[in-house]
Amino acid sequence: MKKLIIPLLLFTCISLGQTSQKIYDIIDSVSAKRIEKDIQTLVNFGTRNTFSDTISNTRGIGAARRWIKSEFESISKNCNNCLDVFYQKDFVTKEGNRRVPHDAWVVNVVAIQKGTKYPNRYIIMSGDIDSRASDTMDFTTDAPGANDNASGMAGTIEAARVLSNYQFESSIVYVGLSGEEQGLFGGSGLAKYAKENNWDVIGVLNNDMIGNIKGVDGVIDNRTFRIFSEPVPANETERERQLRRFYGGEVDGISRQLARYVHKTVKTYMPEMNPMMVYRLDRFGRGGHHRPFNDLGFPGIRIMEAHENYNQQHQDIREENGIKYGDVIEHVNFEYAKKLTAVNAINMASLASAPPAPKNVAIGGIVEPSAKFKWDKVEGAVGYKIYWRYTTSPTWDYSRYVGDVSEFTLEGIVIDNFFFGIAAIGKDGFESPVVFPNKVFR
Numbered sequence: 001m002k003k004l005i006i007p008l009l010l011f012t013c014i015s016l017g018q019t020s021q022k023i024y025d026i027i028d029s030v031s032a033k034r035i036e037k038d039i040q041t042l043v044n045f046g047t048r049n050t051f052s053d054t055i056s057n058t059r060g061i062g063a064a065r066r067w068i069k070s071e072f073e074s075i076s077k078n079c080n081n082c083l084d085v086f087y088q089k090d091f092v093t094k095e096g097n098r099r100v101p102h103d104a105w106v107v108n109v110v111a112i113q114k115g116t117k118y119p120n121r122y123i124i125m126s127g128d129i130d131s132r133a134s135d136t137m138d139f140t141t142d143a144p145g146a147n148d149n150a151s152g153m154a155g156t157i158e159a160a161r162v163l164s165n166y167q168f169e170s171s172i173v174y175v176g177l178s179g180e181e182q183g184l185f186g187g188s189g190l191a192k193y194a195k196e197n198n199w200d201v202i203g204v205l206n207n208d209m210i211g212n213i214k215g216v217d218g219v220i221d222n223r224t225f226r227i228f229s230e231p232v233p234a235n236e237t238e239r240e241r242q243l244r245r246f247y248g249g250e251v252d253g254i255s256r257q258l259a260r261y262v263h264k265t266v267k268t269y270m271p272e273m274n275p276m277m278v279y280r281l282d283r284f285g286r287g288g289h290h291r292p293f294n295d296l297g298f299p300g301i302r303i304m305e306a307h308e309n310y311n312q313q314h315q316d317i318r319e320e321n322g323i324k325y326g327d328v329i330e331h332v333n334f335e336y337a338k339k340l341t342a343v344n345a346i347n348m349a350s351l352a353s354a355p356p357a358p359k360n361v362a363i364g365g366i367v368e369p370s371a372k373f374k375w376d377k378v379e380g381a382v383g384y385k386i387y388w389r390y391t392t393s394p395t396w397d398y399s400r401y402v403g404d405v406s407e408f409t410l411e412g413i414v415i416d417n418f419f420f421g422i423a424a425i426g427k428d429g430f431e432s433p434v435v436f437p438n439k440v441f442r
């Protein structure tokens with residue numbers, strides 16, 4: 001009797017779409033030890049400056065990228081060749097680039113885990129291969145880049161190890177990008193590659209510095225991390241901008257919805273963590289590799305530590321006035337890097353298990369007592385959820401599951417007082433990102 005009841009209970013929980021055991025298993029599978037080992041390996045290449053040696057097998061960016069490629073290949077071997085591993089590269093020249101010391105290939109290492117149902121839908125997790133010394137043009141001095149950004153690179157490799165044990169409906173891309181420090185070259189190259197190959201990019205999770213828990217301001221915190229997202233797409237049209245004045249959406253672009261998705265997944269599955277959404281593209285005046293994807297209209301966010309230490313990034317290793325400078329491995333907290341890797345892994349697993357988001361989401365209800373919605377049904381969805389929130393709230397605080405329909409009226413909810421969005425729900429309860437209405441009807 002007991003044996004019968006337990007599976008039944010389990011089934012009930014899963015079908016309600018509350019939480020999925022698979023996601024908890026993924027969190028438990030991420031290893032701080034393996035992340036530590038990989039960061040150490042990357043640090044041992046001395047410098048990974050994009051313009052450093054490419055011939056040596058022990059020092060420089062060439063050795064680093066060959067090791068990353070071989071690591072992805074051995075992960076692939078363990079999953080029946082489930083990863084398609086290749087270099088994606090672009091040539092950059094000194095001419096016209098202030099921060100390029102000499103012409104060179106900027107080489108990214110890409111590993112793709114093809115989706116079983118939607119192979120052309122892609123979720124991308126990126127870390128960076130390259131590092132830099134105090135002078136970004138200096139490609140010979142030691143630049144361990146342990147936190148910036150061997151941590152993000154190691155997290156990306158570890159996520160591939162964990163997620164390659166599963167199959168997902170959508171494709172997952174694990175990528176080591178290069179040329180970050182001199183002008184986001186690697187990200188621009190891959191974003192262009194994605195566009196040219198008509199990838200349907202669900203989201204880019206750019207991991208840049210995920211291992212420091214001790215801020216330059218003295219704050220120590222191993223629970224909080226930041227999710228940076230731009231408010232609205234950089235390439236929106238003038239008409240879209242004008243319509244926003246009347247219908248809203250200033251803080252509801254596709255990257256922001258991705259940020260909210262990550263925030264919600266973490267709150268659900270890793271309640272010990274403290275995800276901090278930051279309503280801006282990146283740190284004040286600073287850059288990251290999600291930006292070139294945003295430039296082309298792809299949703300993308302930056303995931304990173306909450307407390308940076310500027311003495312330990314972009315600095316030659318040295319001691320001055322009692323302060324130790326340099327991005328050395330001693331400052332990386334591997335347990336924290338493991339947590340942020342798990343943050344990525346569970347979000348990619350959720351997104352890759354969910355149906356596509358609904359398109360053509362229309363909203364109505366002007367001078368009426370209730371808000372009304374119409375949307376195009378999505379193949380693979382078992383139902384839809386309408387989300388709403390007060391206009392001043394950062395998160396989707398209210399929701400209603402409405403089943404497998406393509407229109408719905410939220411009785412008694414006045415359109416003027418809330419923002420609304422709709423997500424598609426899959427058979428296992430996994431949800432697409434929320435879509436902000438892009439049409440109005442009367």
Ligand SMILES: [Zn+2]
Nearest residue numbers: 148181313314
């Ligand atoms: Zn950097």
